[in-house]
Amino acid sequence: MVEGFWGGKPFNQDIVPISMTPVDICTKAKMSVENKLQTLQEHIDNCNKVTIQMNEKGDSSWVWENFRVVERIVLSPQDYDYFCAHLMDRYAWLKGKGGYDYLDPYCWNVFSENMTKIRKEYCASQYFIFAVAIAAEGRETFLVAPEGFPYARYVAFIAQSVNQLLEQFK
Numbered sequence: 001m002v003e004g005f006w007g008g009k010p011f012n013q014d015i016v017p018i019s020m021t022p023v024d025i026c027t028k029a030k031m032s033v034e035n036k037l038q039t040l041q042e043h044i045d046n047c048n049k050v051t052i053q054m055n056e057k058g059d060s061s062w063v064w065e066n067f068r069v070v071e072r073i074v075l076s077p078q079d080y081d082y083f084c085a086h087l088m089d090r091y092a093w094l095k096g097k098g099g100y101d102y103l104d105p106y107c108w109n110v111f112s113e114n115m116t117k118i119r120k121e122y123c124a125s126q127y128f129i130f131a132v133a134i135a136a137e138g139r140e141t142f143l144v145a146p147e148g149f150p151y152a153r154y155v156a157f158i159a160q161s162v163n164q165l166l167e168q169f170k
Contacts, residue, residue, distance in 0.1 A: 010107040011150065015082060018074045026062035026128065029143050036153060040084035040142065043155040066128035067143055067156060073095070073132050077125035080136030087144075087152035094132070095150035102126045126141065131156065135167075 032043035050164040073093065075083060083091075104126040129152075131143040 009090055011092045012086070013092070015075065015079045015089075015091060017079075017093055021071075021072045021074075023069055023070040023072050023133070026158070027067050027069065027158060029067045029131075029147075029158045030050075031065045031129075031154060031156040032163065036088060036151075037155070038086070038088050039161060040087065040155065042043070043087075043146065044157075048158065065156065066125070067131045067145070067158075068101075068128045069131055069133050069143060071132040073134050073167040075134065075136045077138055080134070080139050083152075084133065087155065092143065092150060094146045096148055097124045097132055098129070098144075098146040098148055099130045101128060129154070129156075133158075 030047055034043070034044045034046050037043050039048065083089075102123065104123065125156050130147050131145040134144055134152075135141040140159065141156060143156040144152040145154050145156065
């Protein structure tokens with residue numbers, strides 16, 4: 001490990017992607033409500049817990065977030081397993097990626113008190129999060145939205161059909 005910019009903590013240079021391929025896919029993904037969780041399993045448990053709580057309230061649906069996948073990062077199965085268990089490690093290949101935007105530029109003031117409920121709902125549909133897809137042979141692909149940080153700040157889960165689409169980018 002070498003020194004990184006994040007509080008003097010070192011970047012994990014032991015995990016090196018096999019490939020990093022630009023993609024441009026817009027999709028919906030189920031996002032963990034919590035951020036900065038240490039492991040992928042914690043994110044999965046969080047999503048399941050929230051879904052169960054919503055179902056107990058009589059709501060059988062999950063609100064999926066809009067994502068724009070801009071890169072497919074392929075790791076070896078061993079590195080993927082390590083990454084999934086150490087999401088808060090600092091990885092140079094995540095630094096500066098992520099963020100969010102609106103498809104409609106007039107939605108930037110979405111939280112204005114003067115906006116109608118219909119306008120706010122419209123702008124919510126125009127909002128999307130930039131993410132990278134993390135993949136490995138024989139493993140489930142998932143999304144990471146680092147929001148510029150060098151760690152997996154937010155994690156989201158995609159439908160199998162989107163995973164198959166991402167497989168085309170090798």
